[in-house]
Every structure is written in structure tokens, then in C-alpha cells.
Amino acid sequence: MKFLIVLTYYRPHISGLTIYAELLAKALVKRGHQVTVLTSRHEKNLPLQEMVEGVRIVRAPVLLKISKGVIMPTFGLLATQLIKEHDIVNIHLPQFDSAVISAVAKLQKKPSIITYHCDLIMPPGFIPWLANQSVLMMNHIAGLLTDRLITYTQDYADHSPFLSKFKKKVHIISPPVDLPEVTSEEVSEFKNKTNPKNNHPVIGMAVRFATEKGVEVVIDALPQVLEKFPHAQLQFAGPYKNIRGEEQYAERLMPRIRAFEKSGNWRFLGPLSHKEMALFYQNIDVVVLPSLNATEAFGLVQIESMISGAPSIASALPGVRQPVLRHGMGKVVPIGDSNALAAELIDIFSDPQAYQKDRYLIEKTYLPDTIAQAYENLYADLI
Numbered sequence: 001m002k003f004l005i006v007l008t009y010y011r012p013h014i015s016g017l018t019i020y021a022e023l024l025a026k027a028l029v030k031r032g033h034q035v036t037v038l039t040s041r042h043e044k045n046l047p048l049q050e051m052v053e054g055v056r057i058v059r060a061p062v063l064l065k066i067s068k069g070v071i072m073p074t075f076g077l078l079a080t081q082l083i084k085e086h087d088i089v090n091i092h093l094p095q096f097d098s099a100v101i102s103a104v105a106k107l108q109k110k111p112s113i114i115t116y117h118c119d120l121i122m123p124p125g126f127i128p129w130l131a132n133q134s135v136l137m138m139n140h141i142a143g144l145l146t147d148r149l150i151t152y153t154q155d156y157a158d159h160s161p162f163l164s165k166f167k168k169k170v171h172i173i174s175p176p177v178d179l180p181e182v183t184s185e186e187v188s189e190f191k192n193k194t195n196p197k198n199n200h201p202v203i204g205m206a207v208r209f210a211t212e213k214g215v216e217v218v219i220d221a222l223p224q225v226l227e228k229f230p231h232a233q234l235q236f237a238g239p240y241k242n243i244r245g246e247e248q249y250a251e252r253l254m255p256r257i258r259a260f261e262k263s264g265n266w267r268f269l270g271p272l273s274h275k276e277m278a279l280f281y282q283n284i285d286v287v288v289l290p291s292l293n294a295t296e297a298f299g300l301v302q303i304e305s306m307i308s309g310a311p312s313i314a315s316a317l318p319g320v321r322q323p324v325l326r327h328g329m330g331k332v333v334p335i336g337d338s339n340a341l342a343a344e345l346i347d348i349f350s351d352p353q354a355y356q357k358d359r360y361l362i363e364k365t366y367l368p369d370t371i372a373q374a375y376e377n378l379y380a381d382l383i
Contacts, residue, residue, distance in 0.1 A: 001033050001034070001087045001088060001376075001379065001383075002033070002034045002035075002036075002085065002086040002087045002088075003025075003028055003033055003034065003035045003036070003086060003087070003088055003090060003379075004036050004038060004082050004083060004085075004086040004088070004089045004090065005021055005024070005025055005035065005036070005037045005038070005090045005092070006037075006038045006039070006079065006089065006090065006091045006092065006095070006097075006101050007021055007037070007038075007039055007091075007092035007095060008039065008040055008042075008069070008070060008095050008096070008097070009039065009040060009042055010022070010037050010039035010040075010057065010059075011052075012043075012046075013042060014208070014238065014239060014271055015208065016117070016175075016298070016299070016300045016301075017092060017117045017118075019300060020092075020115075020117070020175050020176060020300065021037065021092055021115075022055075023176040023177075023178055023368045023371075024090075024176055024368065024371065024372060024375065025037055025055045026053055026054070026055060026368065027176060027368035027369050027371065027372035028372050028375070028376075029053070029054035029055055030054075030369065030372075031369070031372055031373070031376070034056075034086075035054070035055050035056065036055075036056045036057075036058060036082060036085075036086065037055055037056070037057045037058065038058050038060070038075075038078060038079060038082055039057065039058070039059055039060070040059060040060055040062050040070045040072055040075075041059035041060060041061050041062055042062060042070060046059055047059070048061070058078060058082065060072040060074050060075040060078050061073075061074060065244070069096050069135070070096075072097070075097055075100075076097070076100050076104075079097070079100065079101050079104055080104050083101075083104050083105055083108055083110055084108060086110070087110070087111075087383065088110065088111050088112070088113070088379050088382065088383065089101065089102075089105045089110055089111070089112040089113070090112070090113050090114075090115060090375075091112060091113070091114045091115070091142060091146065092114075092115045092117060093114055093115070093116045093117065093139050093142065093162075094117070094118070094119070094120040094135055094139055095135070095138070095139070095142075096134060096135050096138055097138070098114070098138050098139055098141075098142035099137075099138040099139075099141035099142045099145070100138075101142070102114075102141070102142040102145040102146050103141070103145055105145075105146075106145050111147050111379070111382035111383060112145070112146045112147055113146065113147060113148045113149070113150060113375075113378065113379070113382070114142060114143065114146045114148070114149045114150065115150045115151075116149055116150065116151045116160070116162065116163060117151075117152075117297055118294060118295050118296060118297040119160055119161065119162060119293075119294040119295060119297075120135050120136065120139075120295065136162075139162060140162070140165070143162065143165065143166045143169070146169070147169070147382050148169055148171055148378060148382065149163065149166050149169045149170045149171065150170075150171050150172075150173050150375075150378070151163055151170060151171075151172065151173075151297070152172070152173070152174060152175050152297055152298040152319060152322075153172060153174075153297075153298065153318075153319045153322045154172050155318045155319050155321070155322050156294075156297045156298070156318050156319030156322075157170050157172065158318070159294070159318035159319075160294065160297075160318075171378060173371060173374045173375065173378075174365055174366055174371060174374075175298060175300055175303075175366065175371065176366060176367070176368035176370075176371040176372070177300055177303045177304055177307070177363070177366035177367075177368075178366075178367070178368050179274070179277065179278040179281070179304055179307065179308065180274060180275045180278050181278075182275065182278045182279050182282065186279055187279055187282045187283065190276070190279035190280070190282075190283060191283045194235065194267065194269055194280075194283065195233065195235070195267070195283065197264060199231050199232065199233035199264060199265070200229075200231055200232070200233075200285070201229055201232050201285040201286070201349045202232070202233050202234075202235055202283060202284045202285050203218070203225075203232060203233070203234045203235070203284065203285070203286055203287075203288055203345065204234075204235055204237065204280060204281065204284035204285075204286065204287040204288070204305065204310065205218060205234060205235070205236050205237070205238075205287070205288050205289075206237040206238055206277065206280070206287065206301040206304075206305075207238050207289070207301070208238050208239050208240075208243055208246075209236075209238065209239065209240035209241075209243050209246060209249075209250055210243060210245075210246050210249070211246060211249045211292075212291060212292050212293050212295045212296060213290070213291055213292070213296075214290035214291050214292045214315065214336065215249075215253055215290075216253055216338075217290035217292075217315075217336055217337070217338045217341055218234060218288055218290055218338075218341065219253060219256050219257065219260075219338075220338035221338040221339070221341040221342035221345065222234065222260060222265065222266075222342075224339070224342035224343075224346070225342050225345050225346060225349075226265060228346050228349075228350075229346070229349055231264075232265060232349075233264065233265050233266065233267060234260070234265065234266050234267070235267050235269055235280070235283075235284060236266070236267070236268050236269060237269045237270075237271075237272050237277065237280050238269075238270075238271060238272075239270070239271050240268055240270070241270075277304065278304075278308065281304055281305050281308030281309075281310055282308055282309070284305070284310050285310060285348070285349065285352065286305075286310055286311050286312070286313060286330070286345065286348050286349075287301055287302060287305035287310055287311075287312050287313075288312070288313045288314075288341065288345070289301065289302055289312060289313070289314040289315065289320060290313075290314075290315050290333070290336075290341055291314075291315050291317055291320055291335075292315070292317075292335060292336055293317070294317065294318070296317060296319070296320050297318075297319040297320070298319050298320060298322065298323070299312075299314060299320050299323060302314060302323040302324070302330070303323055303362065303366050306323065306327060306329045306330075306357070306359065306362050307359045307362050307363040308359075309356070309359060311329045311330035311331075311348055311352075311355035311356075312324055312329065312330035312331075313330055313331045313332075313333060313341060313344050313345065313348070314330065314331075314332055314333070315332070315333060315334070315335045315336070316332050316333065316334055316335055317335060327357055327361075327362050328357055329355055329356070329357040329362070330348075330355060331344040331347070331348065
């Protein structure tokens, strides 16, 4: 089959959504399908078209960026041409252009499936509010026109304002997770580079530096942790400089973070490659995901961490709590509760073996090939 995957941002942009789409696209190619990704040229140095590991990537030029969204005048035309060339369309939401894509697919009598990653909550301000309302309207139209809706967990589907409107169309498929194999020598070399003073225990946080990720919850929890474990260190893996729309948030938190950096209890690692992430997980004792709102629907980093041997502490958000509740490898804490986060960190550090589970049983649930096959089965019902 010929699959067209449509989303606003794709690799090299780093987010759970882009990693999901990339793993799905590559897995479908390995299963013998032709896959095209239609996305934005969100950075001017990116080629308009390229082939990466068998996946054809087509990027629409960006005229204007509004908050976290982009305006692409040629996107509709490109979509019309590409939908004509493909058998089925997979639209990843949230996405401003979703209504246009689903409408064109409907007109061309091509089946479409939406993968719904999370609800959209924009930062304060009139322009972001206007953008948010526009995307919500477009997503709703797309939901009416599409044939099926996929999301990660029933927990999230039951609590999402968007998904609750389309219950009969919703199907649950777990997200794909894959990490490259690494050697003990590579793990040791990575540790020497990122933790030369051998701080222990190590708390991992693998997110963008963004308001909804709850970075301040970790900052507030750290002093209590350091009372019991004075050499603990938080390692932040992910973009943290010049994050669009997050400038004021970063400015507010950085003075406290700099103090932790000075004492050796905080280290920014920056964006890491796929292989570096595998090394990162091998060098931490726990990963934390203290997300604050429904823009987080699952947290792929939790599964990546678990299959690497490190438990997770996640906030009790619908969907986000599911990796821990499913696999029992970690703890769930109330949303925004830094005292609870500190207590659970201390508990895990005091008895780490109590939070070890069968990694293989966890890993096989999320193999990209397994997820691609689930998509195939759903597609087969529509063709």
C-alpha cells in the first residue's frame, strides 16, 4: 500500500509526536509499503524533498510562524497532489491543516485515519488564543470527516474533550518505541562525558523546556531530595534554549537552575540523538515526567526509560499515568505536587530493586513492527 503521513513538524524537530511518526513511517517501509511524509519546512536549511531510510519526505515552505504554528500557502496544493498518489492518508493531530487534508481525502474517496496525540493548549495572549480556537475548529471538522481516530490509551480517550465527541470512531493503539543497542563501553564513555564527577543518584528529565512539562515541580522537589541524597543530579535531555513561546518561562526559572548547576546538582545535556538517548537512559536511576496538562498524552520517554532499566515517576494525568499503572515500574504523583515527587524520588532511591520489572515484556508491547501491523489491520478494514 501507499501511505501518506501528514503532520506539521517532522524530524529533525524533536517531540514525542515527530518521533512517533518517524518510527511508524520506517516500520511501514520495512513491512514493504511506500511511505510519504508531508510536513512543513520549519527550518530554511531543510530540503524541500529528500529520502531518509526509505521514507520520502516532502516539505511545504513556511511563509509565517504564529506561536507554535506555521502558515504554508502551498500546503493544500501539495496535499491534493499527494493524496491522489496514495491509497490511504494518516493525519497527525493537533494540526491546523487537518480539516483541509481530511476534506481533500474525502473528495478523492481516499480513506483517512487521524492519530490524535494530545489536546492543544496554547500559551497566554490574544494571538495564541486565536490560533488555538482555529486549530480546535479545524480538528473538529477533520474528526467529522475522517474514517477512524487512533489514540494511545482509553484513559486519555475518556478524558479528552476532542475524542469524547467521536467515541464510535476511536481505536486504541499503543505508540511505537525503539532504542538502538549500545555497548557497555559506550555507556561508560557517555557517563564520563555527562557525569564526570560521578554524581549519584541521577534523575533524568527528557522533554522540551516548556511550561506544560512542569520543570518548576522538579525544581521545587530537589531541595528535599538533596537533604537525603546531597550528590543527586538532575540531567535535562532536550532543547532548553530559545524555545519558541517559552522565553518568559525560562527566564523565570533559570536563576534557580543556575544555582543547582553551580552546586553540581543540575546538568543540561541539550538535544540528544536517538543513540545518545539510549545511552542517557542507561546512566540515570529514574526518569521524571511531572507534566501539568493534557498536552501530554502518554510520555514515550517513560517506556524508553523502563526498557532501559530506569523506573518512571509521572503525574496523574490521564494517559500519562498509564505506563506506570500498566507496568508497575515507578510511581504516579498528583499533578503539580512537588512534595509528593520528592517523597517518591527518595523512596525509589532508597529501594531501587523494588521497581525493577521484566523489560522484555514491556518492550514487546511497543515494538514499531507490532504498531505498524496494528495500523495495517485498521487500514485493511477501510480499503
